[in-house]
């Protein structure tokens with residue numbers, strides 16, 4: 001049997017202390033090593049593939065052209081999503097090659113918005129499981145479950161409990177599409193090795209009646225665990241992760257509901273390497289966009305007035321990072337800076353009279369003001385220069401709202417951040433039309449360029465996908481043991497620096513995704529530099545050129561030659 005080992009596999013398995021046999025047939029079914037028709041004659045000979053493949057040998061480039069051609073034949077985004085997932089499960093390198101080379105076309109398929117629809121229909125489209133499912137059934141055995149995952153050296157975990165998937169609400173166990181999608185971006189956009197990425201869904205039940213009654217639902221059929229039961233389960237999970245993977249695994253919390261997200265970040269921020277993408281990643285990307293937007297609109301951060309619709313993770317996270325940066329720039333206490341930022345929630349403007357009844361994460365934003373019941377009145381009362389939507393509810397920036405903010409701003413900055421597309425506060429077309437082409441506009445989900453009065457307007461995509469892959473790479477490559485707010489500011493600064501004059505000329509406040517690997521390398525380098533500066537980096541010695549080092553760490557999807 002010895003001759004049947006793949007040298008590459010044999011080495012890795014020996015390292016893990018296991019001995020397995022990769023015969024030619026199994027090799028074709030191992031997504032990590034499969035190359036399909038791109039196996040060379042020599043490889044087919046040495047790795048027992050003769051007869052298992054048709055005679056033709058083709059290049060990875062031709063495979064790529066073929067798959068793109070096939071994917072474009074599908075009319076429905078969900079079909080394209082399923083084709084991409086099949087490819088990921090069949091030929092991992094080809095999947096990443098495709099995603100990297102066609103990032104602008106494929107991002108909306110494997111990620112927002114299509115991934116949202118995929119989660120909603122996950123039970124029906126489910127074919128091969130991806131990621132690790134840890135349900136309440138595994139309580140007391142979470143460490144054992146982690147050990148069932150085939151990889152040992154994990155660098156990044158993205159974990160959800162499915163309670164607030166994008167702006168779509170509680171999708172229970174079917175939220176798995178999100179960690180899978182986020183980690184695909186960690187690899188494609190940030191260059192973290194796929195084998196070092198672990199998507200996890202914690203199934204603590206769901207309160208989504210439709211799913212509970214759906215015969216195809218894949219999760220536990222019970223209502224959500226809450227209170228102590230929830231806290232204990234999460235605690236077991238967090239402890240097991242640290243025990244199994246050590247201190248330097250980055251745990252990204254994703255799409256948890258507000259009532260858990262802030263507490264989890266606070267509780268584990270001092271003992272684990274944790275990052276909440278919806279609070280911190282979104283904040284970092286939006287701050288970068290604002291800093292860039294100031295070059296178009298003028299003024300400093302502190303000279304602007306901000307109004308948010310939505311006071312959850314994204315809203316308060318962004319608000320806090322803006323205030324932090326403002327405080328730094330002006331050397332003013334952060335409390336003072338917060339006064340430039342106003343938030344509206346479902347009960348109206350957040351004002352001091354409401355303070356007692358507010359959830360703790362909203363309290364810092366309760367300023368002196370009379371009661372204002374809705375967004376339009378708040379816009380007229382506060383007269384913001386920047387309007388940011390983070391409520392998860394679509395079509396809430398109405399024509400009146402956009403016209404109002406455009407009436408007292410030459411160039412209002414309007415960010416409609418809620419995802420997916422159906423939940424966007426307004427569309428790109430609405431923003432440009434209602435502001436008469438004057439808005440500096442970006443959205444969370446992708447929107448096509450819009451023609452208005454004979455001019456083309458290109459909306460930017462203010463999505464945390466710009467930040468978390470590079471941020472994660474920076475954390476991992478420096479061996480950081482904790483996340484610090486200054487590292488988020490460093491990521492933000494690096495992203496803002498990547499916006500070119502050519503982008504500004506098109507009204508863009510973010511660079512295009514086509515350059516994302518280069519952008520990620522700069523973000524990673526800036527984040528790592530900050531981690532070293534703060535004494536949080538454990539990788540010694542510090543590489544001299546961090547951008548070069550980041551680039552050298554990045555995974556390449558080009559096929560390897562097997563001896």
Ligand SMILES: O=C([O-])CC(=O)C(=O)O
Pocket residue numbers: 112165166167255277278418419444463464465
């Ligand atoms: O996934 C995305 O597109 C951005 C995000 O984190 C969210 O909306 O929760």
Ligand SMILES: [Mg+2]
Pocket residue numbers: 166254255277278
């Ligand atoms: Mg999210």
